[in-house]
Amino acid sequence: MTETSPPASSGQTRAPNIRDVAREAGVSYQTVSRVINGSPSIRDATRQKVLEAIDELGYRPNQAARALVTSRSRVIGVLLSDARSYGPSSTLQSIEEAARAKGYFVSTATIGLPDLPSIRSALDHLIRQNVDGLVVIAPQTRVFDVIQQLSPELPLVTLEASGRLDGHTIAIDQEQGARLATRHLIELGHTEIEHLAGPQDWIEAQTRMDGFLAEIRDNDLGTRPPILGDWTADFGYYAGTQMLGRLDFTAVFAANDQMALGLVHAFRDAGLDVPGDVSVVGFDDVPGARHFWPPLTTIRQRYELLGARCVDMLLGEIEGDEQRYHERIGAELVVRGSTAAPPPHDPERAFRRFG
Amino acid sequence: MTETSPPASSGQTRAPNIRDVAREAGVSYQTVSRVINGSPSIRDATRQKVLEAIDELGYRPNQAARALVTSRSRVIGVLLSDARSYGPSSTLQSIEEAARAKGYFVSTATIGLPDLPSIRSALDHLIRQNVDGLVVIAPQTRVFDVIQQLSPELPLVTLEASGRLDGHTIAIDQEQGARLATRHLIELGHTEIEHLAGPQDWIEAQTRMDGFLAEIRDNDLGTRPPILGDWTADFGYYAGTQMLGRLDFTAVFAANDQMALGLVHAFRDAGLDVPGDVSVVGFDDVPGARHFWPPLTTIRQRYELLGARCVDMLLGEIEGDEQRYHERIGAELVVRGSTAAPPPHDPERAFRRFG
DNA sequence: CCACTGGATGTGACCGTACACATCCGGCCG
DNA sequence: CGGCCGGATGTGTACGGTCACATCCAGTGG
Numbered sequence: 161m162t163e164t165s166p167p168a169s170s171g172q173t174r175a176p177n178i179r180d181v182a183r184e185a186g187v188s189y190q191t192v193s194r195v196i197n198g199s200p201s202i203r204d205a206t207r208q209k210v211l212e213a214i215d216e217l218g219y220r221p222n223q224a225a226r227a228l229v230t231s232r233s234r235v236i237g238v239l240l241s242d243a244r245s246y247g248p249s250s251t252l253q254s255i256e257e258a259a260r261a262k263g264y265f266v267s268t269a270t271i272g273l274p275d276l277p278s279i280r281s282a283l284d285h286l287i288r289q290n291v292d293g294l295v296v297i298a299p300q301t302r303v304f305d306v307i308q309q310l311s312p313e314l315p316l317v318t319l320e321a322s323g324r325l326d327g328h329t330i331a332i333d334q335e336q337g338a339r340l341a342t343r344h345l346i347e348l349g350h351t352e353i354e355h356l357a358g359p360q361d362w363i364e365a366q367t368r369m370d371g372f373l374a375e376i377r378d379n380d381l382g383t384r385p386p387i388l389g390d391w392t393a394d395f396g397y398y399a400g401t402q403m404l405g406r407l408d409f410t411a412v413f414a415a416n417d418q419m420a421l422g423l424v425h426a427f428r429d430a431g432l433d434v435p436g437d438v439s440v441v442g443f444d445d446v447p448g449a450r451h452f453w454p455p456l457t458t459i460r461q462r463y464e465l466l467g468a469r470c471v472d473m474l475l476g477e478i479e480g481d482e483q484r485y486h487e488r489i490g491a492e493l494v495v496r497g498s499t500a501a502p503p504p505h506d507p508e509r510a511f512r513r514f515g
Numbered sequence: 516m517t518e519t520s521p522p523a524s525s526g527q528t529r530a531p532n533i534r535d536v537a538r539e540a541g542v543s544y545q546t547v548s549r550v551i552n553g554s555p556s557i558r559d560a561t562r563q564k565v566l567e568a569i570d571e572l573g574y575r576p577n578q579a580a581r582a583l584v585t586s587r588s589r590v591i592g593v594l595l596s597d598a599r600s601y602g603p604s605s606t607l608q609s610i611e612e613a614a615r616a617k618g619y620f621v622s623t624a625t626i627g628l629p630d631l632p633s634i635r636s637a638l639d640h641l642i643r644q645n646v647d648g649l650v651v652i653a654p655q656t657r658v659f660d661v662i663q664q665l666s667p668e669l670p671l672v673t674l675e676a677s678g679r680l681d682g683h684t685i686a687i688d689q690e691q692g693a694r695l696a697t698r699h700l701i702e703l704g705h706t707e708i709e710h711l712a713g714p715q716d717w718i719e720a721q722t723r724m725d726g727f728l729a730e731i732r733d734n735d736l737g738t739r740p741p742i743l744g745d746w747t748a749d750f751g752y753y754a755g756t757q758m759l760g761r762l763d764f765t766a767v768f769a770a771n772d773q774m775a776l777g778l779v780h781a782f783r784d785a786g787l788d789v790p791g792d793v794s795v796v797g798f799d800d801v802p803g804a805r806h807f808w809p810p811l812t813t814i815r816q817r818y819e820l821l822g823a824r825c826v827d828m829l830l831g832e833i834e835g836d837e838q839r840y841h842e843r844i845g846a847e848l849v850v851r852g853s854t855a856a857p858p859p860h861d862p863e864r865a866f867r868r869f870g
Numbered sequence: 871c872c873a874c875t876g877g878a879t880g881t882g883a884c885c886g887t888a889c890a891c892a893t894c895c896g897g898c899c900g
Numbered sequence: 901c902g903g904c905c906g907g908a909t910g911t912g913t914a915c916g917g918t919c920a921c922a923t924c925c926a927g928t929g930g
Contacts, residue, residue, distance in 0.1 A: 177916055188880045193918065201877055223645055224588065225916035227579035229885050235622070243611070244802075249604035253625050256598070260624065260637075265644050267590070267622050269615065270608050282615075289620050290578055393803040418803055425806040447599075448748040448773055451780040453808040532886055543910045548888065556907055580886035583915050873930090880923070886915105893910070900903095 176217040185213035196221055227290065235265045236474060237286035241298035243270050245391070246417075246446045247461065248297050251319060254467025255295060262475060267291060271298050274361065279306045287311050293474045295319065300361045315477040317470050330470050330487045334364050337459040337491030338371025341413050341441045344457070344493055346379050349501045350411040350439060355386035356399055356423060358415040368415045368443060389415070393422035400426025410438060410502035417442035417449050417458055424452070424498065435500035445494055454497035461491050531572040540568035551576055582645065590620045591829060592641035596653035598625050600746075601801045602816065603652050606674060609822025610650060617830060622646060626653050629716065634661045642666050648829045650674065656716055670832040672825050685825050685842045689719050692814040692846030693726025696768050696796045699812070699848055701734050704856045705766040705794060710741035711754055711778065713770040723770045723798060744770065748777035755781025765793060765857035772797035772804050772813055779807070779853065790855035800849055809852035820844050 178196075182189040187206060194202050195210040213219075227233045236259050240248055256266045267289055269282040279298075283306055286294065293315035296303060307316065319331060345353050355372045358365030369386055376383055387403075389395045396419035403409070404426070414420035420442030424434050434440055434454055442449065442458035449456040466489055473487070533551075537544040542561060549557050550565040568574075582588045591614050595603055611621045622644055624637040634653075638661055641649065648670035651658060662671065672685060700708050710727045713720030724741055731738055742758075744750045751774035758764070759781070769775035775797030779789050789795055789809055797804065800815035821844055828842070 179916085189917085190881080190919095191879060194879085197918085201879090203878065206878080220643055222583070222916050223643065224579045224582035224586075225885090226918075227885095228577070228583050228887085228916080229918045231579075231885080233579065240608075243608040244601065244605045246599065249607075250599045252604075252623075253595075253598040256623055256625050257627065260640050265622050265640070267620050268607075268611055270611050272612065285615050285620070288575055288578065393806045397806055421803050421806045425808065425810075428808060448776050451748040451752060451776045453780065453783060455780075534886085544887085545889095545911080546909060549909085552888080556909090558908065561908080577886050580915090581888075583886080583917085584888045586915080871930105873928105875926105875928080877926095878924085881921085882919105883921105884919085885917090889912105889914090891910105891912085894908085896905105896907095898903105898905085900901105 175222075176219045177222070178219075180217060181210065181213045181219050184217060185209045231290075233265075233290040233292055234263065235267050235289060235291045236293050236295060236471070237289065237291035238266055238268045238295045239271065239282060239286065239298050239303070240268060241271045241274065241300060241303075243268065247444055247463070250463035251297055251466055251470075254464045255471055256467075258468040258471035262471060264292075264471070264475070271300075271303075274300055274302075276302070276306065279303055280310065283307060283310055287314070293317070293478045295470055295474060301363060302361065315474060317474045317477070319466065319470060330466065330473055331364075331367075331489070333488040333490055334367035335371035335374070336488075337443065337461070338368040338413070338415075339375040340491065340493040341443065341459050342372050342375035343379075344495065344499065345411045345413065345439060345441060346375070346381070348411075348439065348499060351381055351502075352409040352411070353381070354384065354403065354409045354412045356389050356396065356412055356414040356419050357386040358388075358419075359390050360388060365415055372413055384409075389419050391416055391418060393418040393425075395419060396422025397426045399423060401430070404430050404432075411440070411499070412438065413441045413443075415443055417444045417446045417456060420456055420458070420498070421452060424454070424456075435498050437503055439499040439502070441499055449494075450496055452498075457496045457499040458494055459491050460494050462489055465489050530577075531574045532577065533574075535572055536565065536568045536574050539572060540564045586645075588620075588645045588647055589618065590622050590644060590646045591648050591650060591826070592644065592646035593621055593623045593650045594626065594637060594641065594653050594658070595623060596626045596629065596658075598623065602799055602818070605818035606652055606821055606825075609819045610826055611822075613823040613826035617826065619647075619826070619830070626658075629657075631657070631661065634658055635665065638662060638665055642669070648672070648833045650825055650829060656718060670829060672829045672832070674821065674825060685821065685828055685844070688843040688845055689722035690726035690729070691843075692798065692816070693723040693768070693770075694730040695846065695848040696798065696814050697727050697730035698734075699850065699854065700766045700768065700794060700796060701730070701736070703766075703794065703854060706736055706857075707764040707766070708736070709739065709758065709764045709767045711744050711751065711767055711769040711774050712741040713743075713774075714745050715743060720770055727768055739764075744774050746771055746773060748773040748780075750774060751777025752781045754778060756785070759785050759787075766795070766854070767793065768796045768798075770798055772799045772801045772811060775811055775813070775853070776807060779809075779811075790853050792858055794854040794857070796854060804849075805851060807853075812851045812854040813849055815847045815849050817844055817847075 178189045178192050181192045187210060192210050195207050238252060238255060243249055259266050269285050271282045272278045296318045317330060357369045360366060387399050389399060396414060400423040412423060414423055420440050424440055427434055427438055432438055442456050445458045445460035449458055469487060533544045533547050536547045542565060547565050550562050593607060593610060598604055614621050624640050626637045627633045651673045674685060710724060712724045715721060742754050744754060751769060755778040767778060769778055775795050779795055782789055782793055787793055797811050797813035800813045804811040804813055824842060
């Protein structure tokens, strides 16, 4: 070995660590650590020196080292059943923004198929990462069974109202929203109202249906069994074509905007006028809903609020807040062009042929 | 100290580590490490013992410790400008699925406002987390300047076609898609075609516009300046009302489905028939586009493919693959009800009043 | 004047893993 | 039969922080 010069900073120079900063600032590494973590007992002059050294060296605390010793990763896991739809993706974004503001990272996992192995795999992936807490936007009921089994201690916030769970829960008030939609139709004079519900392993689909049924009952109208759909516009269209066979209703409350869209499409294809012949209400207020034809009456949800509250709650739980509570965010009715008073009574209506 | 009994497993028992597994299996911790990392020189019998011990204790390797010593976090950062729209959120989901399949985690950061501080803050957040690589779905051109400045070495895949960048790039072929849309209109017999473009700090908006202009030029049609929009349906509606003043066109190619939706709304409000009087093409094929009225002719993108390829490419780069290359995924024309042959020539048309 | 107090700072140990290197052992060849 | 080789396994060390505890020092009251 003929090399005599000190190890030249050739190419890949190691990132500065806390001791480099300490040396630069002329203090001990512990003092640097205190500055980083905002300890109160540091003299201003010292803090200043350290901050300058940090800036000088471009120092960034190593998250891995930190996580190793504190056994806190500062990562929040978000379990999604579908990241593409408007609701979940809006919520995810607002969670991410809120978490970042608090210095937390957000890691996502999507459940592909709604079967047990997929749920387990997604959840396992998050747990492997040592997430500090979990937000569940995958409102299939069985998800919670898997969580209970796989990691019952993990701080958890679920975004759907479910009475079955004792964890923290926050939700847009789906039931109230569904009641608003239904009441709107009733107030317009409708008495024969159908409900096109979402898949029943989704808690929010259940809750919207519950709200619908409750409002119907409260107004002493006859109940009719809801149609169970799958959230897609394609299903809405299909359901619409089927419903034309027995035209014994004057309004439909669809559990989301997509299904409402397909429904309207089917009705129009059959020569029915919306809202002249049939009124339709959706749920979500997706962007563009006001430009549908006709502009869709629907229920608007406040996703920004949802994410922020949700993170607050989860961080509270992570930091050992033991109280369990539920919280609800109100939904709002947006009246547009797809609803109107029912057509004048026509006893033949149900027997006429459309299409 | 009067305590003589061994530390009882009272309440919060520490998670098992690699040495616990080693003890259980009767081997050294290094052997356990080898099994975990799939080293070839392990006897099957030994491997079996270790795997059983892992299973027995419910052992999970500690990511933080691993990241600390390898200086690899196994986290991929995704920088999004907007997680709510259909395109980005679909891409995000497919990236997440592909990454998970390879054992990587995905952490997201959304850029709030498109100003420099916001971009910097989002990027900084990801870098703090020691992400191994970065996927950028925020196609504003200025984002790349910030990346260059903040962390020029970070493996990077960008999802938009930009000639300015020497990093790996993958993209749905926006230009080809735009050409498909434009050619479709030309083949139907249209010669007076408008383009409602996206905001020009989005690379994909630029590329779609380039494709449109190129196709117009190739067919020796007269160019007209595109209208610059902001992606929203509201803007589409507004643009539509403006365009009605000078009805000197028979078709519009909108840079996304949302704007197309608003456009159609405005035309219909004014008493124009789509496609009878004006043809409209969108871009994206959002869910529901086939149930718009009229069902929207548009360009479909293959997001699933995009995410998978993107992760492949990024992991290649992370593992030291130096070749820089671009890749394109073809887009596809979906013909529905919003396009038709132009109306018979009518010299008065531009002067008639609609609305 | 000295022990005491409490704020500011420094020292040692440890978190759980992977890497480099050392060791062990059986079989093979000269 | 001994040395050598290579596959299988074990041992020391470093990664970059934080925590518990030790130390130092100035101000204070008895």
